[in-house]
Each structure stands twice: as structure tokens, then as C-alpha cells.
Amino acid sequence: MSDDKRSVSPGDGSLEKDDSLEKGDSLEKGEVPHVVAGKEFHFDVHDLDMVQRRLKQRHIQMIAIAGTIGTGLFLGSGAALATAGPLGALIAYMLVGSVAYATLCSIGEMTTWAPISGTFPHFATRWVDPALGFAVGWNYFYTNAITIPTEVSAATVLLTFWDENTNHAAIYIAVICVAICAINVFGVRWFGESEFIFAIIKLSLIIALLLSGLIIDLGGGPDHDRIGFRYWKHPGAVNRAGLVSNINTDRFLAWLSVLVQASFSYQGVELVAIAASETENPRRNVAKAVRRVFWRICIFYVLGILMIGMLVAYDDADLLKSTGTAAQSPFVIAINRAGVKVFPHIINACIFTSAFSSGNSFLFCSSRILYGLALRGQAPRYLTYCTKKGLPLAAIATAGAFTFLAFMSVSSGAATVFNWFVNLTTTGGFFSWFSINLTYSRFRSGMLAQGIDPKSNSYHNRFQPWLSYWGMFWTVTFILVNGYKVFFEWSTTTFLTSYINIPIFLGLYLLYKIPKRPKFWKASEMDFYTGIPTVEETDTPPAPPRNFLERVAEAVF
Known part of the structure; x- marks a missing residue:
């Protein structure tokens, strides 16, 4: 990364004001006491950060x-429909989408203020409490690392939609693990290109499903059955x-x-911010991406849930089957019922x-969060190793080792433990979301x-800080309520997998807080400049489109 024009050399561990700024000087439209954090906080690591x-x-x-x-x-929405009915599922997806x-x-x-490695765990360290940054960083790492084999197992x-021979499962897992690693x-260019292609496939699929579902609902399928809102009346809108x-x-x-x-459907929205470094x-592209997310949630998630609630009844026998393949997708169920046979294979x-x-x-x-923790002295230093092309290889190898936990799903005995891991990830994601919103509220107070x-700032939402308060309330x-059912039908296993992440997170916080005793940052003491590159260093003026295709690309991307 380029040298940092905004950074100031750390002091001896205390908080200082930059001597180069007089009290009357102005930065970023205000009278700014330029606070500099001490060396012990590892804020100025641009010489180590090689991505x-x-x-x-x-x-x-x-x-x-x-x-x-x-x-x-695509698949989990069917379980939501079966559990709460079309109206209940729609309201739930809208609420979680808002969070x-x-x-x-x-x-x-x-x-967009600090497009640097480490992202929100480092922001928590920098603007709330270093112990919180340590806890949220390691919490996010292990929940994401455990989710990798979950997705491998799902793939x-x-x-098995095409190959029902369970003896081949281990071979498929090995191939998928190697390919992902x-x-x-x-x-990162390979990662970007692969995700670009996958995104096009997913967008094409969801658009095709929405259009197909609308056509079938209006009676345009081979059976010409006009469904409308039939299933909202019988068996009903709420289960x-x-x-x-x-x-x-x-x-x-x-x-x-x-x-x-x-x-679970929304987890991972923070990927854009993690990739910013x-x-x-980054400032222009992340701001542009965040502004578009609202419409993505409305079109793909909300319309998708509304559509499946119109196409399939919540008590449909096929909807209650858990195959793990496209056969349990409510879209596939509706398309099969309409008489279209080849579409399920494509889906x-x-x-x-x-x-x-x-x-x-x-x-x-998970690898980038681990790399960011190592840069700031909150993970082993060997994890900062990068290749000449800026690839954090040690962090990737460490996170990649978790992919092979997917082999646990092959063994019936190990599968039980594997399912416990899966249940941990959802609650861990809530802790990450809560920490992000809490950190933002402190970040704004400090500014x-x-x-x-x-x-x-390059991006600012006019509804802040109320959005962060909304996010904090609902994530708590x-x-x-994650495991509330256990209080009606007691299960020790369910109780532990639902709530054990609470003591784990608190344990991580105390593990750093007790021996190092970092303090909670006061608003006047927060450091908004050390180790953070300026806009001039990271962003170049956008080149105007030269022809029609470039104008289309500018509008789409």
C-alpha cells in the first residue's frame, strides 16, 4: 500500500495532539484536535500492510x-414459509433486511473513512475499546471459518440431486475444498473474477425465478391454473x-x-467493507455499492419471499421435506406443479x-479478518506474511484448513458435532452486526x-445514527430469542448451541481486557487519522464513459 500522508508517527503509548496543527486550523470542515494514538495500539501499520x-x-x-x-x-426460504406462513415470512424477511x-x-x-485492512474489528479497537475489537475479530473469524465447511457440505x-450414491460424498467434498482454496x-483478482461470474449466475437465476413465478401465478404455466393469493386464504397467511x-x-x-x-440469508452483507482494503x-466504489443495497434487498429478498408465498401453501407436503437439494425449493415445487420439467435441473x-x-x-x-488482527498485534505475527503480489498467504492457509471440517458431515457420529458448529454461526453473526452498529454510534460521537x-465523508446516510440504534436493538x-423454543420443549443440546456463543464472546472480551486493561475510548480521544490514507492516495477521478457500452457499464456497475 502507498505511504500514508495522513498518518502521524505514534508516540510512546500515550495520547497526544499533533504539534503540526494549531488550535485554529481546520480539517474536514471543523476545528479538529488531531489526536494521535500510542504505539501500543498498532494503528499505524501501513509499512506492514502489504495487500x-x-x-x-x-x-x-x-x-x-x-x-x-x-x-x-433459494432453499431456506421454504422452511421460513412452512414455519410462519406467507405473511409471517414476508414480515420477518423485511425486518431482518432492514437490520x-x-x-x-x-x-x-x-x-469509506478508513478503507484499511482489519475493517470493523479494527474500528471497534480504534473507536470503542481494544478488547471489543479483539472479541469481535476472533468471533467473526471463527463463525466465518466454521461456515465454510457448512457451505461445502451444502454444495x-x-x-445428490443427480448422484444419489452417498459413497461419492467424500470425493465431492475433497474437490470442492481444493477448488475453493x-x-x-x-x-484476489481470481477471487474477484470468480465472484463476478457467480454473481451473474445468481442474478440471472433469481430474476428468472421471479418472472417464472409471476407467470405461473397468473396462469401462464402449462396447466393454466391461475393461483393469485389463493394460499393466503387457505390454509392462511400466518402459520x-x-x-x-x-x-x-x-x-x-x-x-x-x-x-x-x-x-442466515442476509449474513455476509459486510463482505463489501472487508474487501475495501x-x-x-475504495471510497467511491464502497459508497456506490452501499447505496444500491436497499434496492437489492427489496427486489431480490422481499419480492422473492412474496412470490413463494403466492405459489406454495405453507402446509404443502413437499415443502416440509428436507432434501437439501433444489427439490425442497418452493420455486421448484411450484414449477413442477405447473408442468415444467427441465427447469429444476437448471435451478x-x-x-x-x-x-x-x-x-x-x-x-x-475469515482470512482477511485474521490478517487484520495479526497486523494490530491481536493474532500471531506470522499471519501477517504476504507474497510479493499482496496475498496474505499465511492467513488464507489457516482459514482454509477449516474447509476440510466438511468431511465430518460424511460420518453419522461426527455429523452431530458438525451440526452444533452450524448452529453457532448464526448467533455469532448477530454479535458482529451488534458490534458494527455500536462502533458506528461511537465513531459518530467521536467525529x-x-x-x-x-x-x-465519502458516504453518509441521513438517517444515522438512528439506523445504528435500530440495528443494535434488533440484534440483541x-x-x-434465538433458542426460545427450548423453554417450551427443553433440550440441553439446543440450549447450548443457541446461547453458548454469549459466554464465548464475553470470554474473548475478558481474555484481552483483564491482562492488558485497555480503556474505553472517550469521544475526544479517538484517533481518526493515524494510518488512514487520504482520499487522494486511494481514489482517482472517474474517467467519463467514452461510448454507449461504457455508459451502460457505468450505470450497472
Whole structure:
């Protein structure tokens, strides 16, 4: 990375003001006491940070548009429909979508201010408490690292749509693991190109499904059956959980269950911010990507859930089958019923690429978070090793080792433990979202306290800080209600997998807080400059489009 014009050499461990700035000087539209953090906090690591900006605008925009679309939407949406009914699932996906959007807006503002390695765990270290940064960083790493074999296992199950021989599962897992690791080892450009292709496939699939679903619903299928909102009337718009006798309370409990299921579909929205340190013109491209996410959530998630609620009844027998393949997708169920036979094979192939893409992305995220922790002295220093082309090879190898946990799903005994790991990841994601929103609220307070206008940033959302408050409230709620069913039908295993992440996160926090005793940053003491490159260093003025195709590309990407 280029030399840092905004950074100031750290002091002896204390907080200082930059002597080069007099009290009357102005920076970023305000009277700014230029705070410099001490060396012990490892904020100024631009000489160690060797990653290079090789992701292009089209890569990061397509990752933002389709990066989180995967098995959670294509397959998990069926479980949400069966649990809460079409209206309950729709409201749940809209609510969780608003929390995901709030979280991305929060991390988007911080990332466009500081497009550096380490992303939100480092932001928590820098603007809240180093112990929180340590806890959220390691929490995010292990939840993402565990999710990689989950996606590998899901991709393997999807192949059983064509090959039902379970003896071949280990072979498929080995091939998928090697392929995912190879893409990441070849470099960030390979990762960007692969995700660009996968994003096009996923977008083509979801658009085709929405259009096909609308045609079938209006009676345009081979059977010419006009469905409309038939299934909203019978069996109904909201299902029951079967936990209490009161109908309204039971329906509410069913809706609570779907909140956690829906969140799995949205996890990974922060990939755009994590990739910022390796993206060309990061401030402009990340700001552009975040602004488009709202429409992505409305079109792909909300319309997708609305469509499946119109096509399939929540008590459909095929919807209740858990095959792990396209056969359980509500879109496939509806298309089969309409008499279209070849489409399910195409859908299964596309969903397979989505599972592969998700595993690929989670390996990228976990390795970069691990690399960022190592840069700041919160992980072993050997993990900072980079190749001459800026590839954090040691971090990728460490995170990549987790892919082979997918072999546990082959053994019936190990599969139980593997499923425990899977259940841990959802709650871990909620802790990450909460930390992002909490960090943003402190980040904004620090900027205002030091006379920095938040609107001077490359990206600013006018609804802040209310979005961050909304995100914090609901993520805490999600964590608490994650395993609520266990209090109606007790299961020790379910209770542990639902709530054990709470003591794990607190344990990580205390593991750093007790021996090192870092303090909670006051707004006036936050460092907004050390080790952060200026806009001039990271972004070049956009070149105007020269012809029609370039104008189209500018509008799309």
C-alpha cells in the first residue's frame, strides 16, 4: 500500500495532539484536535500492510448486488414459509433486511473513512475499546471459518440431486475444498473474477425465478391454473408454532422462529467493507455499492419471499421435506406443479454455484479478518506474511484448513458435532452486526466531539445514527430469542448451541481486557487519522464513459 500522508508517527503509548496543527486550523470542515494514538495500539501499520488494491469496480459492485444471495434464499426460504406462513415470512424477511441494511450503512460510513485492512474489528479497537475489537475479530473469524465447511457440505448435498450414491460424498467434498482454496490462493483478482461470474449466475437465476413465478401465478404455466393469493386464504397467511393454545400468541412465536432463519440469508452483507482494503478507488466504489443495497434487498429478498408465498401453501407436503437439494425449493415445487420439467435441473445447478460462491466468500472474509488482527498485534505475527503480489498467504492457509471440517458431515457420529458448529454461526453473526452498529454510534460521537462533520465523508446516510440504534436493538433481540423454543420443549443440546456463543464472546472480551486493561475510548480521544490514507492516495477521478457500452457499464456497475 502507498505511504500514508495522513498518518502521524505514534508516540510512546500515550495520547497526544499533533504539534503540526494549531488550535485554529481546520480539517474536514471543523476545528479538529488531531489526536494521535500510542504505539501500543498498532494503528499505524501501513509499512506492514502489504495487500494490494486489485479488485475492480465491477467486482465490488457485483459482490454487493449478489454477494449474499445463496442457499439461504433459494432453499431456506421454504422452511421460513412452512414455519410462519406467507405473511409471517414476508414480515420477518423485511425486518431482518432492514437490520442488515442498517448494519451495512454503519460499516459503509466507517469503511469509506478508513478503507484499511482489519475493517470493523479494527474500528471497534480504534473507536470503542481494544478488547471489543479483539472479541469481535476472533468471533467473526471463527463463525466465518466454521461456515465454510457448512457451505461445502451444502454444495455436496446439492449434487445428490443427480448422484444419489452417498459413497461419492467424500470425493465431492475433497474437490470442492481444493477448488475453493485454490481460488483464494491464486490471488484476489481470481477471487474477484470468480465472484463476478457467480454473481451473474445468481442474478440471472433469481430474476428468472421471479418472472417464472409471476407467470405461473397468473396462469401462464402449462396447466393454466391461475393461483393469485389463493394460499393466503387457505390454509392462511400466518402459520402457528404449535407451542401454546392461544392462537395469536402461537402465531407470534412462529414468526419469532423465522427471524433467525431469515438472518442466515442476509449474513455476509459486510463482505463489501472487508474487501475495501483490496479494492481500487475504495471510497467511491464502497459508497456506490452501499447505496444500491436497499434496492437489492427489496427486489431480490422481499419480492422473492412474496412470490413463494403466492405459489406454495405453507402446509404443502413437499415443502416440509428436507432434501437439501433444489427439490425442497418452493420455486421448484411450484414449477413442477405447473408442468415444467427441465427447469429444476437448471435451478439446482445455479444453487450449487451459490453454495460454492458462499464458501469462497467466507474463506476470503475469515482470512482477511485474521490478517487484520495479526497486523494490530491481536493474532500471531506470522499471519501477517504476504507474497510479493499482496496475498496474505499465511492467513488464507489457516482459514482454509477449516474447509476440510466438511468431511465430518460424511460420518453419522461426527455429523452431530458438525451440526452444533452450524448452529453457532448464526448467533455469532448477530454479535458482529451488534458490534458494527455500536462502533458506528461511537465513531459518530467521536467525529462530532472533534469537530468533524460526518457529511464530509465519502458516504453518509441521513438517517444515522438512528439506523445504528435500530440495528443494535434488533440484534440483541435476535440473540435473546434465538433458542426460545427450548423453554417450551427443553433440550440441553439446543440450549447450548443457541446461547453458548454469549459466554464465548464475553470470554474473548475478558481474555484481552483483564491482562492488558485497555480503556474505553472517550469521544475526544479517538484517533481518526493515524494510518488512514487520504482520499487522494486511494481514489482517482472517474474517467467519463467514452461510448454507449461504457455508459451502460457505468450505470450497472
